[in-house]
Amino acid sequence: MVNHVIPNTYLDALRYLSDQTFKVIAGGTDLMIQKRGTRETPPNFDSNMLYCFNLKELNYVHKEKLHIHIGSMTPLEVLLHHQDIPEIMKQVIAEMASPAIRNVATLSGNIANASPAGDSLLSLYLLNAEIVLESLNGKRVLPIDQVITGPRQTVISKDEIIKEIIIENPKFSKIQWTKVGGRRADAISKISCLSAVQIKNNKVIDFRLTLGAVYKTVIRSREIESKCIGLTLDQLKENKNTILSLYEGLIQPIDDQRSNRIYRKKVALNIIEKWIADL
Ligand SMILES: Cc1cc2nc3c(=O)[nH]c(=O)nc-3n(C[C@H](O)[C@H](O)[C@H](O)COP(=O)(O)OP(=O)(O)OC[C@H]3O[C@@H](n4cnc5c(N)ncnc54)[C@H](O)[C@@H]3O)c2cc1C
Structure with missing residues (x-):
């Protein structure tokens, strides 16, 4: 039997992930399609699902002098209209999916899905993004090109979650x-x-x-x-x-x-x- 859990806090989420049987679901705009069943039946998930989209602790944009920190559950549509997100990233997000999808889809889903055609990834590579991965055992911060190792392949462990994405904010002519x-x-x-x-x-x-x-x-x-x-x-x-x-x-x-x-x-x-x- 597959369990569906909505954690109340980020710490709760890490605790569930620590038993390595849960899969994080953010906006679900990739997962729901990948696991869809036949018409009018629910998606056919093959592992326990952890619904993290509503975790407020992971929904933020913080600007520092040189970097911008983006919480992993911040919807793309929020980033598109946020004053602190660089124009170069906004141009990419504006052409991703549609407003309805962007209201739930996230950067972290695009990263963990690791499609060579994932649009936001181009802005993350260009802005030297660093990905904060966390589990109950600790935190590691890796450049995006070390997180994604191939099509649909990443180094994210089963007990880890993408907590935050850190991007540069350079000036371009x-x-x-x-x-x-x-x-x-x-x-x-x-x-x-x-x-x-x-x-x-x-x-x-x-x-x-x-x-x-x-x-x-x-x-x-x-x-x-x-x-x-x-x-x-x-x-x-x-x-x-x-x-x-x-x-x-x-x-x-x-x-x-x-x-x-x-x-x-x-x-x-x-x-x-x-x-x-x-x-
Ligand atoms: C109609 C439609 C149009 C689309 N158009 C585009 C497009 O133009 N460009 C594009 O690039 N994509 C597009 N997509 C694909 C999708 O919307 C994006 O890849 C989106 O960024 C996925 O985010 P999500 O939050 O919905 O991911 P989810 O479906 O929730 O998750 C995707 C994967 O990431 C993992 N994951 C999610 N969050 C985390 C986390 N914090 N930590 C660890 N693992 C995590 C999940 O376990 C899963 O494996 C489209 C999809 C649809 C349905």
Whole structure:
């Protein structure tokens, strides 16, 4: 028999998780679909379920000087309208699902679901997000790229919960979010690209680019980015083909029901090319 529990407090949630038989459910917008039964029957959960969405202790946004702390049960729609959330993250969230879904869906669900097409992940990789994982045994803080290890794979243990997401709040001169999907709303990305640059005195002093749905995880290459930093805008544009070929080496998409690998690679490179050309 499967137990369904709504914990009263965060500590209660950690206690339930400690027996390693419970699965956290946040907004349920992934889990309900993955575990759905036939029409008009309840979802077919195969483990005990811990409903954490109403835990007030995990619903917050705190801004500090350099970082923003986001409680793991804060709905995406709240983040979309929150004054302390960076514009670059808001642009991504605005194109996720629909308002109804965003009112319950969370960043932590997008992270733990670990889909290569998870849109918010691009903003989390770009903003050097750190994920706070906690259990009764203690706390660990890991960069997002160490939490997600592959499609639907994470290092989150059965007794752990994502407690908080910490993001940077850098200044950018220009940002670009491109989501290619089957329609404008409620569409899972075929390809996505989030890029940001900070230019000072005509020199690139920060360059970040993340790609979704074209590899096993979100792609972000600090190596390529470091080759762009320090260049003038003209030099960056002159080096466009070299930069493109470096990204091309990283892009390894798959064929699936939404798109195919040839289209995904071509379009991803077109997006990067246009981004550099338009700077
Ligand atoms: C109609 C529709 C449209 C959608 N559109 C998009 C879209 O445009 N872009 C996109 O990226 N996604 C989209 N999604 C997918 C989904 O909404 C997102 O992935 C969302 O962020 C999931 O959050 P959630 O809180 O609902 O996760 P849940 O379904 O509650 O959980 C998902 C997974 O995360 C785990 N989990 C959740 N919270 C925690 C936590 N705090 N600690 C540990 N594990 C946790 C759960 O155990 C589960 O494995 C869509 C879904 C639907 C139904």
